[in-house]
Amino acid sequence: MKKTKATIFFIVFISATLRISAQRTVVNLVAKMDVRPQYELWDGNEVMLMGFTKLFGTPLSLPSPTLVFNEGDSVEIKLRNMSQSAPHTIHLHGLDVDQKTDGVPNLSFSVPHDSTGSYIFKAPHAGTYLYHCHVISTIHVQAGMYGVIIVNPPDGSNTTWEGGYAYDSENTWMMSELDSFWHQYNYIHMEGQHEHTNGTPILDYNPQYFLINGKSEKQLKGPDNSIISKIDETVYLRLVNIGYYGNRISLPEGLNAKVISSDGRPLPAAYDTDTLEMYPGERYGLLLQPSEVFEDSIQITYFDLNTQISKSIQQMPVKVSEVNGLNTGLVSKGLNIYPNPFKNEVYISTNNLHSYILTVSSMNGAEIMQLEVSDHLELQKLDMADLSAGIYILNINTEASSQNFRIIKN
């Protein structure tokens, strides 16, 4: 009898454990550091980064991968530190997690080199958040250890939050600056200060590069960054400032921009505007509802918080047409399509799409390939070596939505 009870208890325990495990969304991040300059800036200069990637072999980029969850998800972020030097953490900025998960050294925990740490939490309110290392945060954030966290409503639908605004497509822009002197080998590696302890020297901050999703100037002219929409489509624009400067966003009137949320919460009173200022650590959510055909740009002014003097203006192209819009932002529901343009292969990574149908078509609508992707596959490789050079449409079709992305073969 005792044996039977023990067996039943064991089966129930195992079942419960597996169920909990099955419901948890696990994201693997690797913290690492470049050993030589590899991140190309708009003028051809290359700098070293310290940052997060999903796979050790993937080069570091700015920002680090976007993480996408649904509200209520049980999440585990496993951080593997392979940076050869400093300890690192993940601060879940705005997610209001408990102290031990907050990612602040001494108050929670830090992950030394060649070690792994886990951040376990429940994804809170639908909204836009960010994550960054909080070890000598002044240096590590500037080095590149930051990314966006998007929390969708519980059903994962294209809605700003449960009972909120519906939208057709979304773009996420993370603003930052880069001071190349902070990315020199001796500084980023902090020789003699591998623990990156208190008392660390900080350089004067005089950034030369002003970034949107890690790009600036002519790099912003490509299809990956533009907002391309159709009349009467609704675009959800998520704005994040992780820099040390202020941002002034100037929007063309034709976009009919409405500010609806900030810092992961709906505003008590949404309002229409053509200008928005945002400051380090803030996030804003805007709905764009163009009612006319036009081509213009959204201007982002970067200004010094001490002098309030503008240091740079970056321009993001906007095109509103009468035909179907293309969501060309590489971030949508956690999708990352890279490289784009490509030569032979395209990778599609996601952490939040359990299954989807992928279709590649030519610009005149002819279907070239179709693939059903399932089983939580985080990284899908497409072999497109046989295609001729040109522009193709990659469609991702899920239960909740269908979105087009423009990919370019060189």
Add this chain to the structure above:
Amino acid sequence: MKKGLLIFCCTLLYFASHSANTSRSLFIHGGNLIAVNDSLIPYVSFNEFDSFSQNNPVITLNLGDSLSLWVYNRDTIEHQFAIKNIDKPSISIPRLDSIHIDYFFSQAGNYIYYDPLNYPTNTFLGLAGMIAVKNHNYSSFYWNIKEHDKLWNTRIRAGAKVDWDTYYPKYFTINGKSNPMINEDSQARITGKVGDTLILYIANTGQSIHSIHFHGYHVTVLFSSKYTTHVGRSKDTCPVFPLESLVLQIIPDKPGEYPVHDHNLVAASANNTYPNGMFTTILITE
């Protein structure tokens, strides 16, 4: 709607029936602010007593109270006195002279008193504090946030000009203190229990914009002297503009110790050393 109006009227009646006359004195003195690395920064401040202190005292009033204020100028040069967003002209205080002025605040909130003469130079030297006008009895905390540049203060105190277009401050303080000393200041260090209503009064008396990020909890904006439309917003990061004052409400839902800091992360340093800047922690117990 009717219930809200009733509560509002009752609150007004309560504070009207408990209104009082508050008499306070402020003494203008020059001295040195002692920075976190023991560096001395030339400073001039309003002081509670007739000697130099690097804190400008917080004047707390209940809504409905009237303030009877004497200001004594013990400095060697002329100063002025004014309260931001209060419709009264600034008053000159000749050297070694004094003034008396009465104020009545018709709205709860946070008000900055300061020396507007040659703005921003005298304010920047340290002459700015806050008046908290309350309509509640919750635990309250007060942050006079400011950045400093020793070279700037030295030049201004010596009567020399500075070029604000090249301003790059090196020290970042709350109530004149930097990390880790901010947690030693009982007016600044936010403490409480889960479920408490905690009220934070912030005044930016510097010239930089500070973007204050709260770990652990979202806060609700109760008052903004610059953007009244921000009232009611739930935020984890609150920009505070020069001469802006805020009142924020925190209702902690869990225990723990959580940082609050300027997310212009350069301001987490002092004289180019991390992490001796505008960084403190909230401590919440069960």
